[in-house]
Structure formats: structure tokens, C-alpha cells
Amino acid sequence: MSWLTRVRNAIPFLxxxxxxxxxxxxxxxxxxxxxxxxYEDNLFVCPRCDHHGRIGPTLRFDMLLDPGYSxxxxxxxxxxxxxGFALRLVRNLADAVGGSLEIxxxxxxxxxxxxxxxxxxxxxxxxxx
Ligand SMILES: [Zn+2]
Numbered sequence: 454m455s456w457l458t459r460v461r462n463a464i465p466f467l468x469x470x471x472x473x474x475x476x477x478x479x480x481x482x483x484x485x486x487x488x489x490x491x492y493e494d495n496l497f498v499c500p501r502c503d504h505h506g507r508i509g510p511t512l513r514f515d516m517l518l519d520p521g522y523s524x525x526x527x528x529x530x531x532x533x534x535x536x537g538f539a540l541r542l543v544r545n546l547a548d549a550v551g552g553s554l555e556i557x558x559x560x561x562x563x564x565x566x567x568x569x570x571x572x573x574x575x576x577x578x579x580x581x582x
Pocket of ligand 1: 504
């Protein structure tokens with residue numbers, strides 16, 4: 454500590470420089486000091502050695518889910534998760550038995566044959582999205 458720093462710190466009316474404790478991140482692998490902002494912008498991967506840092510589940514869900522979505526499943530106005538997959542599955546199963554699935558603006562129409570070799574009767578199933 455230089456004499457100037459000692460004198461400046463001894464004078465009570467001069468403001469001391471304060472730096473936040475979380476300004477720097479020390480990589481546990483290569484021990485490089487990286488700006489926390491740079492580390493976060495690099496998705497918690499060390500830019501020097503590519504070490505992947507640990508992140509919590511809250512931050513991980515924030516990265517994975519769209520804004521407004523939460524892992525608790527409280528998504529007002531959001532489409533049902535996996536609806537596209539479920540519809541493709543139903544369509545493929547209906548095709549396999551000789552039927553079909555039609556998607557109308559206000560209903561899903563599932564047509565399944567009653568017995569093999571007969572004309573398929575229409576079965577109307579309405580669902581909300
Ligand atoms: Zn590193």
C-alpha cells in the first residue's frame with residue numbers, strides 16, 4: 454500500500470472506492486479471473502478454457518423456457534405442451550387402421566372404421582386447445 458493510499462484512506466471525508474464483490478468470477482478449472490458479465494454472456498462457460506460452470510435450476514429453466522413460462526406449468530394462454538406430437542400420433546394411428554384425423558377450426562374430426570372392410574363411420578370428438 455503506497456503512502457498516498459494510506460493518506461487518502463485516513464481522510465474521513467473522501468469517499469472510498471467501492472467495488473461489488475461479484476464483479477469478477479474465478480474459473481475453478483484454469484483459475485482465470487473473468488468479468489462476471491462476460492461469464493454470464495458466455496452462458497456460464499469460461500472463455501479461456503471452456504469449463505462449464507454450474508448453474509441453478511431456476512436459471513436453467515429461464516434459459517430453456519420462453520419468457521412468461523414457468524416450470525410449475527402455470528401458463529395462461531399457452532398452447533398445451535406436446536399437442537403437435539399428440540396430434541401426429543393420433544393421425545398416424547388413425548391412418549394405420551384405415552381412418553383419418555382432420556383438424557377443423559373448431560373441432561378435431563377422428564374417423565375410424567367400425568370393422569375391417571366396411572366404410573368408416575365418422576366419430577366426432579371436440580377438444581379445446
Ligand atoms: Zn477457465
